[in-house]
Amino acid sequence: MGPDSINLLQTSTRVHFSGLHLNGLEGRDSKIGQPTTSTENAPRQPFIIGVAGGASSGKTTVCNMIIDQLHDQRVALVNQESFYYDLTDDEMSLVHEYNFDHPDAFDTENLLFCLENLKSGKVIDIPNYDFRAHKSILPSRKVNPADVIILEGILVFHDHRLRDLMNMKIFVDTDADLRLSRRIRRDTLEKGRDIKAVLDQYSKFVKPAFDDFILPTKKYADIIIPRGGDNHVAIDLIVQHIHTKLGQHQLCKIYPNLNVIHSTFQIRGMHTIIRDAQTSKHDFIFYSDRLIRLVVEQGLGHLPFKEKQVVTPTGSVYTGVDFCKRLCGISVIRSGESMENALRACCKGIKIGKILIHREGDNANISKLA
């Protein structure tokens, strides 16, 4: 662990807190949300997470739990095992002698190439590695650009170029006996291997590679999760952190008093409809009105209020707030007056004034007529 670690958990020498280590995460992912240009269309840098740990430690389980909780974000999952080199015929004939746990078993150059392309917003083709054939088969898997990219695999922290691409590094730390028992169960039941072959591979390659290559990369982790998918506290904290980083909208960096409404599938769905060239005028107006209503409701939430107590029908006192009085709306003529209906629907009896912003002649003098 680096000297700048923030410890939220124990090692033998550190404070025991909750089941999670954060090693200098804060301020690290400065690439996220950094304004490159001032427009909303500027491509947002995806948040790249690396998830490493021994075989059968629960990496996939942890990734799936994170993905489940990031429901309103676009997430791309990339497995390092998709990038195993194809075995040659000679290697196939001696497959029991092949070390699938050595860093050289992976085509790391291709993995880097794919990840860099995905990061820059391109659709990528990921090889489809077949564990029975020990080679990639067609068709490959298309992966679309995403807000969050998760790279999972036993050795994803081994190459510094991969580590450098990551905004967050997670190490799933599960006891060796549990990893072995899960591996025996998985390889015998799901992969149809016999138990002797599984144990031989484990003692010959899996365990030595864990000690020599995987465990030494634990020091690069920002977060170490003991007990993998059983550690709900750790996963909740990770998801919260990702949400915070993704929530830092580009424009908020430039305009600190800008409030960006939290996105949901509903909101993204409506944006999809109003951007679609095929959408009818009727639907465009309907969904624009719904979106505008959300903006108006959100805006009203920022107006001042004062505390107010009321007596409920059951006679108890409820301490609430009173909306501020003397509100009026100003509608800008020629902007389509698009927010008027929503404002009237939200604020009973509100008075709405009109303002015309009018350009006179070619000298760009702007006068306001109310």
Ligand SMILES: Nc1ncnc2c1ncn2[C@@H]1O[C@H](COP(=O)(O)OP(=O)(O)O)[C@@H](O)[C@H]1O
């Ligand atoms: N917390 C857990 N409790 C019980 N079984 C688990 C747990 N986490 C993972 N497993 C099982 O262990 C096996 C390996 O888990 P997986 O998440 O695929 O690990 P990895 O991706 O590290 O190989 C799978 O069969 C999975 O269902």
Ligand SMILES: O=c1ccn([C@@H]2O[C@H](COP(=O)(O)O)[C@@H](O)[C@H]2O)c(=O)[nH]1
């Ligand atoms: O053809 C293969 C390729 C890999 N393995 C083993 O898989 C694990 C890594 O996968 P996890 O999902 O992280 O468990 C690794 O230990 C390899 O030994 C294989 O047996 N055959």
